[in-house]
Amino acid sequence: MCGIVGYVGADSAKDVIVDGLKCLEYRGYDSAGIALVSKGKILLRKESGELSKLEKKITAKDFDGQIGIGHTRWATHGSPIRENAHPHLSTDGKIAIVHNGIIENFMQLREELEREHGVTFKSETDSEVIAHLIGLSYAENGGDLVLAVREATGKMHGAYAVCVVAADNPDTIVAIRKDAPLIAGTSDTGSFIASDIPALLKWTRDIYLIENDELVVVNKDEVRIYDADNTRVKREQTHIDWDAAAAEKGGYEHFMLKEIYEQPAGIKETLEVRLGKQGDIKLDGIELSKDYLDNISKVYIVACGTASHAGLIGKSLIEKFAKIPCETDLASEFRYRDPFVDEHTLFICVSQSGETSDTLEALREAKRKGAQILSIVNVVGSSVSRESDHVFYTWAGPEIAVASTKAYTTQLMAFYLIALKMGEIRGVIDKDYQKKIIEELRQLPAKVEKVLEGEKLIEEMAKRYYKKENIFFIGRGMDVATAHEASLKLKEISYINSFSIAAGELKHGTIALIRRQTLFFVLASQDALFEKMLSGIEEIKARKAQVVCITKETNVRAEEVADETFLLPDCMDEVAPILAVVPMQILAYHIAKLRKRNIDKPRNLAKSVTVE
Numbered sequence: 001m002c003g004i005v006g007y008v009g010a011d012s013a014k015d016v017i018v019d020g021l022k023c024l025e026y027r028g029y030d031s032a033g034i035a036l037v038s039k040g041k042i043l044l045r046k047e048s049g050e051l052s053k054l055e056k057k058i059t060a061k062d063f064d065g066q067i068g069i070g071h072t073r074w075a076t077h078g079s080p081i082r083e084n085a086h087p088h089l090s091t092d093g094k095i096a097i098v099h100n101g102i103i104e105n106f107m108q109l110r111e112e113l114e115r116e117h118g119v120t121f122k123s124e125t126d127s128e129v130i131a132h133l134i135g136l137s138y139a140e141n142g143g144d145l146v147l148a149v150r151e152a153t154g155k156m157h158g159a160y161a162v163c164v165v166a167a168d169n170p171d172t173i174v175a176i177r178k179d180a181p182l183i184a185g186t187s188d189t190g191s192f193i194a195s196d197i198p199a200l201l202k203w204t205r206d207i208y209l210i211e212n213d214e215l216v217v218v219n220k221d222e223v224r225i226y227d228a229d230n231t232r233v234k235r236e237q238t239h240i241d242w243d244a245a246a247a248e249k250g251g252y253e254h255f256m257l258k259e260i261y262e263q264p265a266g267i268k269e270t271l272e273v274r275l276g277k278q279g280d281i282k283l284d285g286i287e288l289s290k291d292y293l294d295n296i297s298k299v300y301i302v303a304c305g306t307a308s309h310a311g312l313i314g315k316s317l318i319e320k321f322a323k324i325p326c327e328t329d330l331a332s333e334f335r336y337r338d339p340f341v342d343e344h345t346l347f348i349c350v351s352q353s354g355e356t357s358d359t360l361e362a363l364r365e366a367k368r369k370g371a372q373i374l375s376i377v378n379v380v381g382s383s384v385s386r387e388s389d390h391v392f393y394t395w396a397g398p399e400i401a402v403a404s405t406k407a408y409t410t411q412l413m414a415f416y417l418i419a420l421k422m423g424e425i426r427g428v429i430d431k432d433y434q435k436k437i438i439e440e441l442r443q444l445p446a447k448v449e450k451v452l453e454g455e456k457l458i459e460e461m462a463k464r465y466y467k468k469e470n471i472f473f474i475g476r477g478m479d480v481a482t483a484h485e486a487s488l489k490l491k492e493i494s495y496i497n498s499f500s501i502a503a504g505e506l507k508h509g510t511i512a513l514i515r516r517q518t519l520f521f522v523l524a525s526q527d528a529l530f531e532k533m534l535s536g537i538e539e540i541k542a543r544k545a546q547v548v549c550i551t552k553e554t555n556v557r558a559e560e561v562a563d564e565t566f567l568l569p570d571c572m573d574e575v576a577p578i579l580a581v582v583p584m585q586i587l588a589y590h591i592a593k594l595r596k597r598n599i600d601k602p603r604n605l606a607k608s609v610t611v612e
């Protein structure tokens with residue numbers, strides 16, 4: 001998620017903007033920039049890397065003014081280089097914009113601008129399209145910035161928070177939002193616009209929350225808000241009494257909970273930007289021909305920790321949708337077992353950080369042996385992405401908490417799209433079935449929201465179980481991966497001893513562990529295996545253990561055999577893993593909280609394990 005700060009007032013705009021952007025650094029970014037309006041010109045400075053690098057470039061006296069916009073970029077389109085940093089300028093240099101979000105139809109708009117207006121793009125970003133659209137409209141309409149912003153954003157599909165300044169208008173910042181956060185504020189020295197509350201707390205705690213499709217006109221002494229019909233909105237300011245630390249978490253007590261709640265948006269963005277108008281899948285950056293796919297002897301899916309659990313689901317999906325044999329492996333094992341790999345191997349590497357040493361070394365081993373490398377990564381420009389032949393970026397945004405949540409569910413979404421696309425290219429998936437799956441995927445963000453509404457229920461459940469010293473997770477089919485992920489979440493933030501096992505495997509030894517009150521969470525999201533899971537629950541109950549069953553609302557019979565159930569919104573078995581993991585993430589969170597753990601930074605753990 002990018003950071004935005006704009007200011008107009010009596011103070012030095014660059015100082016205010018840099019201070020504001022520094023308060024947004026926690027969100028993660030890879031480049032930064034500032035545009036000021038001074039003496040009828042736009043002054044622009046931007047740099048890849050840390051804000052401190054940019055600061056060195058803006059010390060000059062001639063780089064100053066009382067109005068400007070600044071940005072810290074978390075790369076989605078285009079690598080984290082200076083040219084891709086914001087702000088972006090219109091061709092005539094009269095308009096500067098900063099943008100947070102994703103323009104889903106940017107390629108079409110870019111081609112139109114190049115073809116019909118001879119625009120030459122300077123960056124690989126979707127955002128630069130906005131600068132040119134506004135610039136052209138502003139020139140044509142005689143300098144009406146509000147109209148230009150309305151016209152330009154009216155052509156855009158996707159999520160955006162955009163701030164704009166014009167060289168010949170030194171008093172006004174215009175901003176607009178759709179599905180990306182935007183706030184405004186005033187102080188006795190000027191007015192502010194920003195993407196997040198922490199950026200403004202130094203100057204004001206009284207802010208305007210900008211609602212979807214609203215446009216804001218920011219002047220030194222006034223902030224005016226207009227709705228989609230350009231009707232003035234009279235909005236009271238909201239007083240923020242969070243401290244800076246709480247503000248960074250958007251009001252949530254921990255980054256982990258904030259990121260659990262960001263999953264609907266992450267899933268939606270990861271999916272929608274790869275779907276055309278007819279629901280056709282477009283995997284930019286991944287070129288796998290039918291001839292290549294038909295001649296693959298094996299797909300390896302290799303990763304660590306949570307990412308490896310996503311790989312287990314990916315294996316099921318690729319074998320089901322693309323009919324290609326898949327093998328999963330832990331990266332730390334793969335690289336030492338002299339695996340059979342050749343030019344007919346597709347090596348899929350999954351990594352949130354893109355810097356995990358074991359995963360990177362496994363990738364290099366596979367590459368040395370001739371495999372094509374496809375990586376699923378959350379951090380643009382990370383080592384894994386740079387060493388891959390094909391990259392699928394998840395758009396989860398920066399994941400700050402050590403325990404991975406939104407990265408996991410967006411990795412799953414990535415596998416759905418890759419597996420479906422492979423099946424389509426090979427011509428081995430029924431078109432109606434594919435359409436049905438895509439429709440189900442499109443409904444997932446709303447269904448995840450519905451699961452999140454059950455947080456209180458899960459919090460009550462956590463209160464009953466947080467003192468347990470052993471908690472087991474079992475499942476069948478794709479629920480085995482969910483059981484593994486649920487167990488890891490619990491272990492790594494609550495420090496409770498937990499393990500996960502395929503339900504059918506229990507009777508081959510592990511069942512000896514069961515005694516009265518042993519606690520089992522049974523993942524039973526697969527209708528096709530539900531009867532089997534019911535008998536598994538009875539097997540456990542017969543030994544006086546406790547069972548909580550996570551299943552779909554259509555499987556209420558689970559309530560007759562389990563001690564407790566958590567019911568998921570109904571959906572096709574194929575897409576259930578994205579839903580089933582969410583209550584387990586919330587359970588781990590609340591149990592850890594009750595055990596007073598350091599949830600965002602658990603003991604002994606690092607967010608990215610860059611050592612062997």
Ligand code: AGP
Binds near residue numbers: 354
């Ligand atoms: C997940 O909650 C853990 N933090 C850990 O297992 C993590 O998934 C693993 O280290 C892999 O990290 P990566 O996805 O950045 O490669």
